[in-house]
Amino acid sequence: NAPVKLGLVVPRWVCINTLLISTQKARQHLSDEGFTLKSYSPKTYEKFLQSIQDLGKWDYMEDFHFAEVLVFSASTAVMSSTLVSSGKLLLQDKVSWLSPFVSAVQPGDVVLDACAAPGNKSTVLAGLMANQGKLICIERDPERFTVLKKRVKHHGVRNVLFINEDFTSVDPSELQGVTTILLDPSCSNSGLEMNTDSASVSGERYRRLADMQFQLLSFALSLPSVQSVVYSTCSVQSIENEEVVARALQQFTNFELDDLSLKLKDWRSFGDENYSFAKKVLRTQTFYDLCHGFFVAKFVARRVFLNGKT
Numbered sequence: 005n006a007p008v009k010l011g012l013v014v015p016r017w018v019c020i021n022t023l024l025i026s027t028q029k030a031r032q033h034l035s036d037e038g039f040t041l042k043s044y045s046p047k048t049y050e051k052f053l054q055s056i057q058d059l060g061k062w063d064y065m066e067d068f069h070f071a072e073v074l075v076f077s078a079s080t081a082v083m084s085s086t087l088v089s090s091g092k093l094l095l096q097d098k099v100s101w102l103s104p105f106v107s108a109v110q111p112g113d114v115v116l117d118a119c120a121a122p123g124n125k126s127t128v129l130a131g132l133m134a135n136q137g138k139l140i141c142i143e144r145d146p147e148r149f150t151v152l153k154k155r156v157k158h159h160g161v162r163n164v165l166f167i168n169e170d171f172t173s174v175d176p177s178e179l180q181g182v183t184t185i186l187l188d189p190s191c192s193n194s195g196l197e198m199n200t201d202s203a204s205v206s207g208e209r210y211r212r213l214a215d216m217q218f219q220l221l222s223f224a225l226s227l228p229s230v231q232s233v234v235y236s237t238c239s240v241q242s243i244e245n246e247e248v249v250a251r252a253l254q255q256f257t258n259f260e261l262d263d264l265s266l267k268l269k270d271w272r273s274f275g276d277e278n279y280s281f282a283k284k285v286l287r288t289q290t291f292y293d294l295c296h297g298f299f300v301a302k303f304v305a306r307r308v309f310l311n312g313k314t
């Protein structure tokens with residue numbers, strides 16, 4: 005089934021910040037402010053995508069995949085809701101839920117957000133961890149680091165340690181005990197552009213980005229206590245996605261890809277079919293999923309067999 009192009013009315017995605025409000029209370033509050041929760045039938049992804057294109061200014065729907073993600077029309081008034089100014093509703097795309105979701109972090113885990121600013125995914129991770137355990141947020145750029153700290157604190161994240169350094173220069177002893185890494189490095193951002201004319205961007209630029217992404221991924225996969233690394237980009241270019249993953253799989257044979265294909269109902273956007281692991285990684289496509297173009301892969305440590313036992 006090839007993805008259907010539905011047109012270009014891209015809606016406004018919003019995430020409920022579960023650290024500050026429950027999904028039920030958020031819905032109640034939105035209703036008090038005059039918003040109406042709409043439903044659709046049948047409950048298929050296809051029907052959902054059609055229905056969100058018909059939302060009125062005061063309507064919204066729960067996302068098909070994540071109950072904590074809401075979708076409003078492009079002309080929505082939700083930006084002036086007090087839930088937004090108080091940090092209880094986060095004005096961020098559905099894809100900012102995708103990589104924290106596949107990371108499957110739990111309360112009590114030790115988690116590293118290795119390229120964290122401005123912190124969209126850090127808050128989602130802390131929410132999934134219910135502020136328990138430890139979340140280490142690393143950001144290299146000093147200005148972006150300041151924004152990250154301010155936003156993440158405003159969003160109620162408490163279990164956090166901030167480090168303003170290049171991830172690859174951090175002393176691994178500072179990262180002892182980290183089992184899960186979310187790596188969302190700088191990329192071409194081609195998934196944020198409506199018209200992804202790859203010919204307008206030089207191949208050399210993509211190559212530089214891909215080498216930097218591979219270097220960061222290699223560092224993540226080299227840390228001794230790490231059990232899983234979620235690699236994501238806002239790029240739709242295979243060179244920054246599947247090619248980086250393929251190089252890492254070749255070098256780090258102690259890791260394999262988790263099969264993400266069955267983790268989300270009705271998911272239909274997968275990897276570049278030129279790669280053998282295409283069906284194990286997820287993509288989103290603006291033309292089909294009506295959200296940012298995104299890529300996510302999850303590396304998991306292979307189980308070590310000793311004397312026939314795991």
Ligand code: SAM
Binds near residue numbers: 124148
């Ligand atoms: N994960 C973030 C979110 O969801 O809000 C978005 C991350 S953005 C795509 C990439 C970030 O990584 C940028 O803020 C960039 O400054 C930072 N970065 C790039 N290279 C880095 C490195 N070597 N070490 C630490 N941070 C880095």
